[in-house]
Amino acid sequence: MSSMTTTAAPASTAPGSFGRMVRSILKSRTATFGFALVILNILLALLAPVLTSYDPIATDAMNALQESSGAHLLGTDALGRDTLTRTLFGGQYALAISFTATALTVLLGSVIAGIAAYRGGIVDDIITRVLDSVLAVPAILSMLVVVTIFGTGPWVIILAVMVVYTGGVTRIVRATVMDVLPKDYITAAKARGEGMFSILAREVFPNVLDIILVEFAMRASWVVLLISSLSFLGFGASPPTPDWGLMVAENRNLMSVVPLATLSPIVALATLIVGLNLAADGLAKSLGVDRMKEVLG
């Protein structure tokens, strides 16, 4: 409902809430560092085409298995592809897939959680039980099944992530929503006769946004790990995709020849995950979220 008709009326969301968040993040050194790492990763990925003139996929027979040099800062792999280029482009892939997958998972999980918590009773029971059953199937098995059904590809990976993690997200967001629901402002809204979706959207979600954000940062780090593991096992990205997990799998036998080909994606992967974890930690601390509750999912 667009109610803000008077010109003097402020925006319907809390004024300065984003600014406040940025400020509270900057206050925490951990969070700042974490966000800096993540932003660095994003920048490097986005700027990959500018930062390097090599094609991440094109092979170059003449320059295979080169060690670090002026032409190839991090050397090349067995197919003569520039390791730096592949690592940078690998960031695009990792970030795009994992952030999309995480965002969709968190979104879906939050909506389900909101409905389950608000409706309560049998609806809640059914949702909780079904999601618990999904959680009871090992993540890798679920992913294997999804990947085997739909073949490989970015969207399949995203779907697989959603299958695996929606239950966990729902569990955590549900618990948080449960904390918010008994608050008096919810009671006031209920007493006004507001509908479920109105209450969830206006009253509940703005207050669990902290948790959802932290959840996002942390899940994203798990998703990056999971996707790279899947690629490592040969179920994720297909060659020649510059996927970090795949790069490790492809190049780990080159450890004694061109160690940078393996180390670069590992360092990139670890940097991103450390960044996401620190960001989640810092975010949690500065937003006053009990981060460890998150792990329970």
Add this chain to the structure above:
Amino acid sequence: MLTFFAKRIGWSVFTVLLATVLVFSAIQSLPGDAASQILGQNATPSAVATMRQQLGLDDPPVSRFVSWLGNALQGNFGNSLVSGGSVGAEVGSALVNTSLLAGITIVIGVLLSLVLGLVAGLTRDRWPDISISTLALVGMSVPEFVVATVLVLLFSIYIPLFPAVVIAGQNASVAEILPSVWLPAGALICVLAAYIIRMMRTSVIDVMDSEFVRTAILKGNSTPRIVFKHILPSAMLPTLNVIAMNVAWLIGGVVVVESIFNYPGIGTLMIRSVQTRDLPAILLITVMSALTYVVCNLLADFAAFLLNPRLRYPRSAK
């Protein structure tokens, strides 16, 4: 309280059943089936049809599931569509191997991480905490395939202390596998411990901030007494769930590590069974994994019950 556990167990059974139904339905939509997988390049359409009939793949899914369930309840999980052997024996021996790995991982990993988490929590923001927390962060941030690869390079190739892979097969005895368990266990401990350490640290800090610990300090109690009598039992409570989740995770999470170490466990079997569409094997693996999941959670509930007097002695008969 009996009803509390009866209800929990009831839900657990339901969860396992539902998980099985979900996996069964998902496998139905896998392209190709065991018949064509078995026949491979010898597959002529008629041979596939015959094989399908032999394997009972032509019956409607619901009736197949019901008959599977009926047999499963009598302990008969069917025969592998690939090897023809009893799935029970196959999954059983893989599970025993994985349990050995998981067991060692859990015992060492959980004890180690509880101690480290406790120390980190108690020395909040001082150097032991900072080093332990950093270590845990690294553990969380490095994929297990990297940890495993590094461990192999270091401890079986450069310094040949441990076997690099498991040579013994699926039916090997514990004694045969035991020497090969340590490196995979080490890789798993790194991942497992990271989360438990962090959980333990946070909950120790939470408990330390509580009124009752403050009161205990103001009573002039000694530090060990405060730690072990006042902090530890309460700090363990939220950690239990994380331990349970992680232990349950181990069953599926071992896949990567098993693959690197050629470990003849449930993870390896899982991948192979999905690839060969070996439905009876997949279903049994699902059942066992789901059972592990619910049993871990039940155990966590039970441990919480023992640790938490509020659960043991509910205040009133409400």
Add this chain to the structure above:
Amino acid sequence: MMDSRIEASSGRLSRRTLLAGSALLLAPAVLAACGVSKSPSAAGAATGTARQGGTLRIARPPASKAETLDPASSLSAYEYLGALYNRLVKLSPTGEILPDLAESWSLSADAKTWTFLLRKGVTWHNGKSFTAQDVIFSIQHILDPATKSPQAGVLSPFVDGNSITARDANTVVFALKSPNSEFASLLTGYNCYIIPAGSAATIGASGIGTGPFKLKRFTAAGPGAVVRNENYFGEKPKLDSIEFSSIADTQARVNALLAGQVDLIAQTNLDFATAKTVSASSVATVSSVKNAQWYPVPMLNTSEQFKDADIRRAFAHAYNPDEVFKLAVQGNGTIAHNNPVPPTEGYYLDYGLGYDPDKSKSLLKAKGFSSFDVPIYTSSYDPVLSPLALALQSSMKSANINLTVTNSPADSYFTDVWMKKSLMTTYWYTGRPIDQLLNQIFRTGSSYNETAYSNRTFDQTLDAARATVDAGKRKTLYQDAQKILIDDGGSLTPFFSDRITGLSKKVVNYSEHGFEFDYINIGLLA
């Protein structure tokens, strides 16, 4: 003692490991006459005095859970066969047919009747005596459709199971349906190991043979062991026993070798970098065999994409072989120009389709394609497959051919992808006699016809060659067949590759050629 160099002649056969079962063995007795060129060499394997005794530990790639010790089966556990069983005849490193259980053999003038005189005093591992009935049973077992033996398709055109007779306990007579002067070489196939009469149902688990080793234990796709057979009729093996283990991941197999857990990695062609790592190790080394395998990219002729020969030709012209060769195997081997017949083969035709992207484009344009998109499947099953696919992908871009590389899990690669997907990467061992090579991999309806290639002229040319007694004429016919095959485009064959095997420095006298593994002389350093 064998020479350290592994004599790889054109008589070498290819084997596909895994579930998919393996190819035929065939060694033409006439080969020597055809003037085999220089012997490719193996380097690195130590020679010296092996001590008597010891246990050799061999790591092998994963096999199916349905793996069996029945040699006739397509799922036979290859590494055990040579240790447990004997054939009537075997191949020498130079491609000659050597006696094994048959002491000598002769064929009638019309080349329709083959008579094998069997070795006397041979006993099975269970103590029973070996007789002509065992041979008859073994061949009938291969021919029995229920066995689903890949060798059945090779033998059945000539051999009728009911026409094999035992003249006496030590003489077997084959009355062929049609003349075939190369029949004996067909019996060198590894499906042709002789098993005890009546053992069809039990052989898969019992492994009772006449070979230098007796089965100690065996697990499908798992570990197993064989021990020296003290009653072996031939030279006794040096080793007390051989232990086999099954390791799925190539890197894990290499790690096991480097960690000293195994002494030899079977069926694994180490890639360049790994070979370098292994050579640098203090415990292990590598042994390489020149042009030991070839890496074809079969284009499934029945698929929508490749049913047109012009398209196939366009593909053959589309890649730069130098580049692909360098990228995929770092130049270790020989460029093939799409001819699957190795240059060391006596009947080799020096002809091929070279790199010509413009021609490729015009061929495609003529069929209405300005560009051509197709997925190419690859797997970590063999370390060369993915680089090969990627190199092709990269190279073919200039011809407007866009390959989408799709990685498929190793364990199911040969069940899910091979002979099913329109374009994929695979490999064969060389050493295949030309008759078997062309007949089995390219003849219409053949069980290993991975491209589903079907060309009546080609088939007729092969038939004519087989029936031709004159060696020179036969050579011409086989070369005609090669030309048809290359022009018509069965598969892409960019290069022959050296095979690099990793083995412990403790191992001496390792020798392997084709499907012949020397179980007798291999031993551990004294």
Add this chain to the structure above:
Amino acid sequence: MTPETITSNGRRRADEDIDVVQLRNLGISYRTGKREVAVLKGITLTLEKGRILGLVGESGSGKSTLASALLGSLRTGSFVSTGTASVSGQDVFALRAKELRRFRISEVAMVPQNAGSALTPTMKIHEQIAEALHSLKGNKTAQRSRAEELLRLVRLPNPAQALDRYPHQFSGGQQQRIGIAVALAANPTLLVLDEPTTGLDVVTQAAILDLLSGLQGSLGMSMVMVSHDLGVIEKMCTDVAVLRRGEIVEAGATREVLANPKHPYTRGLVASVPRIDVPGIPPSMDQDAIDAGEDWVPDQEVYRRIAPQGAVPVLSVESLSIDYRRKHIPGTGATVQDVSFTVNAGEVVALVGESGSGKSSIANAIAGLQKTAGGRITLADGGAGGGELAKTVTGRPKNLRQAIQLIFQNADTSLNPRQSVHTAIQRPINLFSVKNASVPQALADVDLPASYAQRLPGQLSGGQRQRVGIARAVAAAPSLVLADEVVSALDVSVQSSILRLMDELSREKSLGFLFITHDLAVVRAIADRVVVLYLGRVVEEGTVEEIFASISHPYSRLLLDSVIELGDDHDAKRKAVKDEIPAAPPEVGCPFASRCPLVRDVCHTVAPPTIAVSATHNIKCHADVAELTGVSAEVLEGTRTC
């Protein structure tokens, strides 16, 4: 004022030997980021042995920080910025870890505000007492018997059994007694009590305070007691120090300070406490004037509210019952049963009861948030049409939803912290399409400047938040407002302004207020009529004068007697009552039978009849009017328990 003049008893003392507490220019600050915030500034005071010092002040005055400083305890991030604190002759902040432990073992003990969270949940009671019994270390039997003795001393029922129980198995009052027992175990020279009765029901509070007085008398300890409640301070303490924003503004002998406050703040504090004996809304404090250093004097006049003339009913509740039980539990009855009352336009009706009396359940049922088991709730509103209210809010038409609005106890949770004031108030206006309503108008109604619309709840004080909550309710233009404990969480200085606001709104907008509270003094100040609930049953109803007059239900009488008020004759009060409310109402008979001094057999089996004392005053009791008149403390004396 110089530091020397501010001693706890108003005298300058040289003899330090008998001073248990001696604070000199103590300042405590905490660090947040790079800023340092002073929590306590230049505190100087002394406490003689055997005396009781009350620390009084509103929220944020630093009184709890001061209390824990006496034990050498500072919150993480806090530090001593100036001065010293000496307790029993030891400079507590100079002690090393080991000495500090010894000091805490032997010299000082603390009774925390909420024993429920201060007792370790995973340890049995006897263990928690035993670990303070350092002199008996190693002797389990002696520890046990001493622990039992201590529990008996604090009058915990069944002390022997209690030893092996866990904290959660006790009620709040019992936990508080255990907390005291634990503190006493160490036999401290100084006992520090931090709001020891806040959060307890009045009856329980009275009992605990009696216990503490008794113990202090018999054990002769020195005590420091923190409280925001002037009545409690007056009853308990020999000396008092008044804190405001980290500074002591006034200190001295309690009676002197409270009877004749010198500092404007103290004056304002004393003046703004509502009292039963002085009907009406007390004046509110002008903090700005005090800040400006003016010699501000509060109005001496209390505002007396006049009940509206003519009864135009807005709400009528008939035979309402609410049952939480899933199945019938023998011996217990429904949570709320047979509750009937009405609220008229412009009238403030107080629903009074202790925790567990079902008063919030009734409010929720009226709001349609709680399913009822029986009865009728009717909204008789001329303007909006009115009618019987559907059981749940979703079944009610918009105009009926609009007609009933809620305001809440806790200003922190009543407003969505992520919504601006504007959004919060605009929402009901839009939802109900209220004509002639606007956010500035609603803010003006609650005396807030229009600029506050931009603010978030976090940027408002507690009182301002409560005003916004009221504005949100009023903006919907309701005819009835359900006000659940709306002032109980506020400092006294803010309380009266909110009460005044309610009074204004009820008169100006003819709003009916259902005012739910446990605080009889507030009831006396604002209510026109009163309904007294006990365990979900109405025991008495009448006009405010009637309720506070001499004829009362025994329960009402108990509540009244338990109130500790400024200016009472504290010594005259009775010593002990049965302060525990049963967990559930009885299935039959009078709900109060288990605690009633006038109980007779019939009370346990037959529901009490209604005694109509006047047309408006009804009491449900088996006793006759004579017995209900002025039931004295002596009668209650007989019901002493534990």
